[in-house]
Amino acid sequence: MNGTRMPSNEEFDVIIVGAGISGINAAYRVQSQLPGSTYAILEARADVGGTWDLFRYPGIRSDSDLHTFGFPWLPWTEQNPIADGASILNYIKKAATKHGIDQHYHLHHKVVSGDWSSDTQMWRLTVDTNNGRKYFYARFVILGTGYYDYEEPLAVTIPGMENFKGTIVHPQFWPEDLEYKDKKIVVIGSGATAITLLPNLAEKAERVTMLQRSPSYVLSLPQPNKDSWARRWIPSWILLKLARIQFLILPFIFFRLCRAFPNAAKAILRYETTRQLPANIPHDPHFKPFYNPWEQRLCLCPDGDFYKSLRDGKADIVTAHIKTVTEHGILLDSGRNLNADIIITATGLKIRLAGGIKLSVDGAEIDFSTKFLWRFAMLQDLPNCNIIIGYTNASWTLGADATAILICRLLKYMKDNNITSAVPRVEYPETMKAAPALNLNSTYIVKARHKLPKTGNSGPWKTRDNYFSDYWNGKYADLTDGLEFSTVST
Structure with missing residues (x-):
């Protein structure tokens, strides 16, 4: 994408991709911490809820407690901390409606690609809808698409x-x-x-x-x-x-x-x-x-x-x-x-970060597997884009929320300082010791490691340790460490 773009009314300060628990939580943080900012939630499916709307097998439930898997801004009030899928879906919808987040949904909007333009300092998202292809523009993109493929399970060969x-x-x-x-x-x-x-x-x-x-x-x-x-x-x-x-x-x-x-x-x-x-x-x-x-x-x-x-x-x-x-x-x-x-x-899920969306910068596609994660929230060399990754050893939402708090603080910092782009940069990538982003050895994780981004051994590139330190980083960590800021007149 060059400096010119197609006319569109679909332009926002922030676009959130995915209306599951990560996307709705991010929306709440955006509208509460960045009042006045415009945002939209693009959801590929016909309804919201993500995992809890997709899976319908008997007994579907969370394997994390809802006191931490639920939203910190809307406590789980039911008696059962390990809850069934239908109850979780109702809770998610109730949370979104209560805070007006449901007014920002765009259902049947599947994002197939996103390209950052250095000239316009904007993302252009190519979106397939029931009424044909559309283009959305955003100053910042939050990818709350989860970590597995909704369309295809993990391939396992079972003879006969x-x-x-x-x-x-x-x-x-x-x-x-x-x-x-x-x-x-x-x-x-x-x-x-x-x-x-x-x-x-x-x-x-x-x-x-x-x-x-x-x-x-x-x-x-x-x-x-x-x-x-x-x-x-x-x-x-x-x-x-x-x-x-x-x-x-x-x-x-x-x-x-x-x-x-x-x-x-x-x-x-x-x-x-x-x-x-x-x-x-x-x-x-x-x-x-x-x-x-x-x-x-x-x-x-x-x-x-x-x-x-x-x-x-x-x-x-x-x-x-x-x-x-x-x-x-x-x-x-x-x-x-x-x-x-x-x-x-029941042989497992197929990992797919960013919902399979092809991301590029000025037309050059980004290869996730070659990049490091900045504070487990942004990808090296990818401007104004947050990929939400929750925890694998605790409630997913804890990690997603710590990330949302960090990103909203970054967006406020950028607005206050008239900054148009923030790009994670590794000063000496050849000397950075790489480690897997997800550090469990489950089969579905091991099989996907060659496609996943990396973490490093120093500074803001280190892997996550725990929610308490991540929450502190979200609130107080140095935002300038590892980020390159630009102010470009558009």
Whole structure:
């Protein structure tokens, strides 16, 4: 894009891409911290909510507590901190409506590319809509598109799947009319989705088997007692603040302990798991992962519903390798055959940052994998653009909000100083020691590392450490460190 551009009324100070929890939170921060700024939210789908509108499989829920996964500016008031997808979607919509954010939606607006013009100091976003292609212009872009591909799951090769005569389902594209009552179901996978599906499917199915190649750690999280003395005697606003503090601090401490003392953490998790298992299902090998706790994300099950389904006898777990899928089930390397009417491939998500949008500067496309992240919020050499990345080892929204606070402070600084562009620059990139942006070794993360940006070993390029330091950086860190500012007359 050169200095000339097509006439358009679609020009804003800030454009937010994505109307999920990250985008709506960013919108709130923009309108509350930058009064008078114009903004729009472009959403590719027909409704808002992101993940919580897309996923429809039985039992879909958050694996983070809603006291920290929810918005800090609208406390989660329900009794259950681990909530179902429909409740989360309603909460997101309620939050947006209450603060007028819903007035800024542009649904069915899929951003396919964005080009920064140094001449005009503006972004031009190419957007596909139901009425054809449109162009939007913005001084700053916030990409709240999440971190996985909405259109395609993680590709996994399972030998012989073409032989199966029953129904094959991926949870990301759950058929609304799927009837599974009294059916034999095999769920392939061992992550959060499989852990969620098993107890919910077992309520109606004849039998559900979770088939895993490698186990995960599964931790029960008791839901609060609705009739506790605290709820009768302590004001609700105090309880909500205490709940948020509790869920901020305790998981942080547990994560640190797992990383510092992995053998002790293994022993605790082993004890907690063993006491909830039925006699016919041993701890080893089904709950003995090859990695240490929190080298991959820990799976949560509220009130131990996963283990209860195993004890009830309508669900079981098998740890083995698949030899081939047959017409009526799955043949394992051991020779055992698992009969199935339905096979569910809960094998993971495909990571895709920025929603697959092609970003360029003066026509030159940006390769994410060659760039460092500035404060985990902006990409090296990419002007006036924030990519929201939440946490993988804590509630996503905590990281997203720390980033939104930082970016709004940057935008205010730019406005106050008549700055038109801010560009992250690494002074000596050849000497910067690179590290993966996402530091868990989960399969879906490892497979995507060659496409992801990097973090460095010094200054504002270092990887994230925790929410508390990120929140402090959002409020007080030096904005000039690592950024190149320009004031260009347009």
